[in-house]
Amino acid sequence: MNRFHGIELNPGTAAFLARTQRMLIGGEWVEASSGASLPVIDPASNEAFCHVPAGDAADIERAVAAARQAFESGEWPRHRPVDRERLLLRLADLLEAHAQEFAELEALDNGKPVMVARHVDVALSIDFIRYMAGWATKIEGHTMELSVPLVREREFFGFTRREPVGVVGAIIPWNFPLLMAVWKVAPALAAGCTMILKPAEDTPLSALRLGELALEAGYPAGVLNVVTGLGHTAGAALAAHPGIQKIAFTGSTEVGKLVGKAAMENMTRVSLELGGKSPVIVLDDVDPATAAAGAAQAIFFNQGQVCTAGSRLYVHKSRFDAVVEALSGIAAGMRLGPGIDPATQIGPLVSKVQQGRVMDYVKSGFAEGARAAAGGAVGEGPGCFVQPTVLVDVREDMRVVREEIFGPVVVAQPFDDVEEIARRANDTPYGLAASIWSNDLSRVHRLIPKIKAGTVWVNCHNIIENVMPFGGFKQSGIGREAGRSALELYTEPKSVIMML
Ligand code: NDP
Numbered sequence: 273m274n275r276f277h278g279i280e281l282n283p284g285t286a287a288f289l290a291r292t293q294r295m296l297i298g299g300e301w302v303e304a305s306s307g308a309s310l311p312v313i314d315p316a317s318n319e320a321f322c323h324v325p326a327g328d329a330a331d332i333e334r335a336v337a338a339a340r341q342a343f344e345s346g347e348w349p350r351h352r353p354v355d356r357e358r359l360l361l362r363l364a365d366l367l368e369a370h371a372q373e374f375a376e377l378e379a380l381d382n383g384k385p386v387m388v389a390r391h392v393d394v395a396l397s398i399d400f401i402r403y404m405a406g407w408a409t410k411i412e413g414h415t416m417e418l419s420v421p422l423v424r425e426r427e428f429f430g431f432t433r434r435e436p437v438g439v440v441g442a443i444i445p446w447n448f449p450l451l452m453a454v455w456k457v458a459p460a461l462a463a464g465c466t467m468i469l470k471p472a473e474d475t476p477l478s479a480l481r482l483g484e485l486a487l488e489a490g491y492p493a494g495v496l497n498v499v500t501g502l503g504h505t506a507g508a509a510l511a512a513h514p515g516i517q518k519i520a521f522t523g524s525t526e527v528g529k530l531v532g533k534a535a536m537e538n539m540t541r542v543s544l545e546l547g548g549k550s551p552v553i554v555l556d557d558v559d560p561a562t563a564a565a566g567a568a569q570a571i572f573f574n575q576g577q578v579c580t581a582g583s584r585l586y587v588h589k590s591r592f593d594a595v596v597e598a599l600s601g602i603a604a605g606m607r608l609g610p611g612i613d614p615a616t617q618i619g620p621l622v623s624k625v626q627q628g629r630v631m632d633y634v635k636s637g638f639a640e641g642a643r644a645a646a647g648g649a650v651g652e653g654p655g656c657f658v659q660p661t662v663l664v665d666v667r668e669d670m671r672v673v674r675e676e677i678f679g680p681v682v683v684a685q686p687f688d689d690v691e692e693i694a695r696r697a698n699d700t701p702y703g704l705a706a707s708i709w710s711n712d713l714s715r716v717h718r719l720i721p722k723i724k725a726g727t728v729w730v731n732c733h734n735i736i737e738n739v740m741p742f743g744g745f746k747q748s749g750i751g752r753e754a755g756r757s758a759l760e761l762y763t764e765p766k767s768v769i770m771m772l
Contacts, residue, residue, distance in 0.1 A: 276380060277316060277610040284373035288481055293324045295331065295500050296483035298338030299493025305330040310473055315383035315620040315656040316610035324476045327501030329509035335497040336515040339439045339466040342494030348466065353409040356462055360405035362489040368398050374450055374478055379611035381475045382446060383620040384574055386612055396736065397454040403738040404458035407759050411463065427772040434763040436464035437541055438517030441510040443531065445523040446472035446622050447577040453479050455753050456520045457496060463762035468497045470507050474622050476500040503527065514538045518762065525747050543751030543761045545743055547676040548704030551697040552582035552733060555710035556590045563709050564598030570707060570733035572606065572660050575621055576680035580705040582733050583677060585684040586693055592686035596664060600646035603660035608651045620656040621679055627656040630679030637663050637672035668699065690715055694722035703745030707733040
């Protein structure tokens with residue numbers, strides 16, 4: 273298994289794939305309790321290339337017990353902030369040393385272009401772990417001057433502490449498998465929590481390899497557990513487990529609601545990073561070629577399987593035809609191919625299921641009167657390819673305009689004035705992100721507060737930064753990952769009042 277699609281793998285990737293894959297529980301590599309396994313499919317060929325354990329509720333039980341033990345006793349609680357910082361830095365160094373291997377695993381498992389995996393997923397993951405390592409020594413409380421009314425003769429002293437929230441369950445999606453794992457693992461471990469990570473069934477490999485590196489970095493047994501398995505078994509058992517104190521979820525709004533409800537039964541702290549239908553708003557001062565290149569990046573990056581994908585394009589009517597023509601030209605010229613091939617610009621979607629979902633949307637658009645200015649069909653061969661697609665002649669009530677497609681499909685519409693565009697941009701249950709394209713500072717600044725979204729980009733889209741809080745308004749989620757806010761998700765404030 274050294275070559276895929278004619279491309280020779282890095283020796284580290286080949287060696288990893290040659291091993292029998294097991295899950296990490298309590299520092300041991302184990303089979304699923306049931307003995308069952310799941311195939312891992314290469315979406316460029318739709319063929320299985322390895323298997324992972326199909327963990328279920330029994331394995332979640334074991335993992336929660338291991339994480340609980342590691343949280344309460346043994347070496348981990350004695351790790352000082354500086355020790356936690358050092359371990360994260362070591363993990364980042366190891367990830368950097370194995371960067372190509374991780375990029376190839378993501379390309380094979382998810383289908384994404386290997387260059388994107390290397391320079392976005394893996395590069396951001398390394399930086400993010402280093403950024404979070406710095407926070408381990410900067411978790412602070414405050415001191416307060418108190419004014420206790422009844423006991424005026426005594427002095428009081430108040431202070432707050434931020435303590436690790438406890439055992440964390442993380443359920444992650446398949447679109448950025450490593451990065452989404454790291455977005456949860458790094459702040460949780462910086463804060464002193466222990467955790468159980470459940471990767472998506474379609475993309476389990478980088479999480480397992482990350483588990484290997486965590487042991488190599490020196491994390492004590494049980495601090496990071498990785499349980500592979502299905503969402504409705506392993507994932508649901510994790511979300512509903514009374515032994516965890518926090519659940520961090522990224523995925524669809526539908527499953528996010530199920531996870532949130534299950535968590536609430538036990539008052540488990542919950543953060544949800546969910547779907548989106550993000551608008552790309554092009555004002556009338558922008559050069560059409562610049563707008564088209566930006567819009568293409570906004571929707572076609574990662575085959576459109578991005579929660580912040582710019583899937584609704586609104587262009588001022590004076591530029592609409594020119595932007596659509598240029599965007600369609602870019603879409604038609606993109607090179608489809610297996611993610612592992614460095615020449616590929618658009619890889620396959622993650623699975624046949626996702627390809628089917630996306631094509632159902634495209635067909636529903638056609639049935640409701642939309643027209644493809646580019647694409648509109650699957651790619652050639654057995655892989656899960658969908659052509660980059662630009663739909664025009666759409667109306668606000670069509671499913672392709674209202675629902676998250678999660679594929680390389682953008683709906684383009686003209687608009688007349690800036691007041692109208694704010695209303696249309698917000699006419700969605702989602703509120704994850706938006707981009708505004710213009711160099712007219714006054715109009716941009718007036719538009720920013722009107723847009724109901726967790727992130728607003730100006731003259732760019734899909735720029736993710738470690739220091740910036742990331743999350744959604746409305747049905748796009750609860751809580752903010754990244755930046756200082758991430759630490760708040762994994763710590764619990766405690767107020768201390770002392771009578772002196
Ligand atoms: P899901 O929301 O189903 O999957 C996300 C994670 O949740 C996976 O690990 C999944 O496991 C797990 N999961 C599934 N069901 C449950 C459950 N009942 N309890 C606990 N965990 C569960 O996304 P899909 O993969 O099904 O994709 C469907 C749609 O979701 C996409 O088309 C897209 O619209 C959206 N999506 C949004 C993402 C985002 O970043 N906001 C990311 C991925 C998808 P398993 O993999 O085994 O199903």
